[in-house]
Amino acid sequence: MRNPIIAPLVLLPMAVSSLSVQATEFMTVSQAQTLLFPSAPKFIARDLTLDDTQRERIKAATGVRQRNAQQQVWRAERDGQLLGWFMLDEVIGKHEFISYAVAISPQGKVIGMEVLSYRETHGGQVREPAWRKNFQGKTLADPFKLDEDVPNISGATLSCRNLLDGVKRLLTLHKFYLSNA
Amino acid sequence: MRSVRRMRPIMGCYVEVSATGARAELGVQKVFDVLQWAQQRWSFQDPDSELARLNRRPGHALTVHRHTIRLLSLARALMLRSNALFDCTVGGALVHAGHLPNHTPSLPMPRGRAQDIVLGADYAYWRRPIQVTLDGIAKGFALDLAGRAVRHLGLASISINAGGDLRVWGVHAVPVYRRELDATLTPLGALREAALASSGVYPTNDALSDKGNFPAHLVAQPGCSAAPGVWSVLARSAWRADALTKEAANAPTGQAAARVRELGGHLLENTQLLSG
Numbered sequence: 127m128r129n130p131i132i133a134p135l136v137l138l139p140m141a142v143s144s145l146s147v148q149a150t151e152f153m154t155v156s157q158a159q160t161l162l163f164p165s166a167p168k169f170i171a172r173d174l175t176l177d178d179t180q181r182e183r184i185k186a187a188t189g190v191r192q193r194n195a196q197q198q199v200w201r202a203e204r205d206g207q208l209l210g211w212f213m214l215d216e217v218i219g220k221h222e223f224i225s226y227a228v229a230i231s232p233q234g235k236v237i238g239m240e241v242l243s244y245r246e247t248h249g250g251q252v253r254e255p256a257w258r259k260n261f262q263g264k265t266l267a268d269p270f271k272l273d274e275d276v277p278n279i280s281g282a283t284l285s286c287r288n289l290l291d292g293v294k295r296l297l298t299l300h301k302f303y304l305s306n307a
Numbered sequence: 308m309r310s311v312r313r314m315r316p317i318m319g320c321y322v323e324v325s326a327t328g329a330r331a332e333l334g335v336q337k338v339f340d341v342l343q344w345a346q347q348r349w350s351f352q353d354p355d356s357e358l359a360r361l362n363r364r365p366g367h368a369l370t371v372h373r374h375t376i377r378l379l380s381l382a383r384a385l386m387l388r389s390n391a392l393f394d395c396t397v398g399g400a401l402v403h404a405g406h407l408p409n410h411t412p413s414l415p416m417p418r419g420r421a422q423d424i425v426l427g428a429d430y431a432y433w434r435r436p437i438q439v440t441l442d443g444i445a446k447g448f449a450l451d452l453a454g455r456a457v458r459h460l461g462l463a464s465i466s467i468n469a470g471g472d473l474r475v476w477g478v479h480a481v482p483v484y485r486r487e488l489d490a491t492l493t494p495l496g497a498l499r500e501a502a503l504a505s506s507g508v509y510p511t512n513d514a515l516s517d518k519g520n521f522p523a524h525l526v527a528q529p530g531c532s533a534a535p536g537v538w539s540v541l542a543r544s545a546w547r548a549d550a551l552t553k554e555a556a557n558a559p560t561g562q563a564a565a566r567v568r569e570l571g572g573h574l575l576e577n578t579q580l581l582s583g
Contacts, residue, residue: 281486286316
């Protein structure tokens with residue numbers, strides 16, 4: 127593998143914003159419903175209310191705790207026919223708060239999923255910019271635009287295990303309490 | 308101009324994709340499809356992946372996808388060029404330590420040599436019972452593949468943040484911060500038409516380390532330990548940035564920057580090491 131000759135890499139300097147929380151809103155519940163069930167004109171709320179026994183049953187079957195007694199669920203319908211179920215849920219971890227939705231077919235298969243919002247907190251402060259050391263002083267000929275909507279964070283990799291466990295839990299909720307509804 | 312931003316759990320982390328352009332929706336979906344495809348091929352844990360099948364049957368040539376050949380070829384070459392500071396054969400050591408599942412009937416070798424990986428035009432196999440893990444390079448390689456897959460869509464820009472590994476294409480410069488070991492954020496600058504990857508190494512017995520939520524494990528060379536800190540590498544391609552962070556973390560004291568530069572990357576200054 128020969129040494130590639132590359133143009134000097136630069137990180138462009140930018141204004142520093144005060145930031146300790148990474149929070150992004152991707153879509154609303156209504157937008158998620160339309161994305162996951164594009165052909166369904168009707169979404170009928172059919173929230174699940176679970177007693178302690180039912181919640182324990184979920185924990186026993188999946189190994190994942192059913193945190194809430196109330197689970198927000200909608201039937202996706204077209205002309206009276208059930209297209210599937212739209213289930214809203216949250217992952218509440220030590221560092222993360224994620225709102226997401228799963229679309230489940232009447233047969234109990236995941237048709238799709240979307241993350242509605244993502245919030246990651248570590249309580250850390252923002253340091254002084256390090257970019258001065260990284261900037262190599264090259265003048266850029268190309269025009270560029272700064273995308274300031276959402277800052278990106280490189281570093282610790284937060285496992286998505288909690289979210290995948292959540293999807294597993296929702297599938298089991300469907301199997302036990304929705305598949306005959 | 309149309310802007311779309313979405314997030315999915317793929318490759319064990321949260322992957323956020325942003326795209327700008329008339330076909331932004333399609334671009335974002337295509338990126339997720341490619342990353343999902345990559346996970347199915349190169350996951351160590353998934354027993355049906357090509358990697359798992361290769362790990363299960365050392366000595367047996369298996370037909371694999373040309374991208375798999377390419378990825379293994381890059382991993383092997385980097386292992387040779389870095390004198391094993393980057394080592395994709397440490398899967399065995401991770402299996403022994405209980406961090407990775409064992410798919411073989413007996414315990415594998417903790418590590419091997421680059422020469423143990425044999426590659427043909429459309430097949431691969433290992434000479435000895437090693438366990439190859441592509442964790443330090445496959446994610447970046449998948450990001451590069453995803454970018455190529457949407458090139459024809461004419462998007463103004465597209466950026467991917469796969470659990471802290473960043474790859475950006477197009478007109479937008481994306482502000483980047485690094486998460487240090489003590490959870491502070493260091494503004495690094497704005498990234499454009501390049502890749503940035505970071506690997507965090509906690510000091511052993513550090514109370515700050517939160518292995519349950521941040522499960523990445525770095526395996527150093529025998530007799531050495533990976534230097535604590537967050538190692539960030541800038542490169543033109545994501546596979547290179549991804550892999551070179553491992554090399555940086557494992558390099559002898561004071562040599563990290565030079566080693567990374569030799570292999571086509573740029574090591575960012577480690578603010579963690581500068582303080583206190």
